[in-house]
Amino acid sequence: MRRIVSNVAALLAATLLLVSYLEGWWSDPATSTATGSPARPQTEVSLPVESDAGNATSAYPNSAVTLAVGQQLGVRMTGGARPKNWYLTSPADGTLLRNGPDVVIGSCSSNPPAPGCASEFDRTFTALAPGTTTLTWAFGNEVDCAPDAPNRVALRCDVTKSIQVTVR
Secondary structure: OHHHHHHHHHHHHHHHHHHHHHOOOOOOOOOOOOOOOOOOOOEEEEOOOHHHHOOOOOOOOOEEEEEOOOOEEEEEEEOOOOOOEEEEEEOOOOOOEEEOOOEEEEOOOOOOOOOOOOOEEEEEEEEOOOEEEEEEEEEEOOOOOOOOOOOOOOOOOOOEEEEEEEEO
16 A cells, blocks of 8 residues: 555656646746747847836937847737736838747746736747837837827826847
């Protein structure tokens, strides 16, 4: 009987290790995980954190990056159901950059996630052809910050961050 209990315990431990590996619980975030998440981009630019952006009163300075054809740019941001987030207001020239899958960097550790918890991720763009284009992000709510929204100024919808991307 003792042998049976010991074998069952070993089998359960092995199963837990296998499941945790397949779910990416202890994989290297710089590489693909077993769940099929793509590898992190070669170049990353972080948008300002939400707590700072919420207190900002004007646009952030522009950033500039240079990519080779085939390289990826990751724009680091936090997602989730929040009253304000960074959202893309001016997408890149589609002949120069292709929007790719998001790469999760850090996720909420509990299931279900704790209130207010938001995953950190890179929104990726792959360089397709030589040229220059600009990605512009705004901090706010897409509905409240629409160009014709009545409270646009009061809600500080002018808090933006632009990233100029040059592909060589």
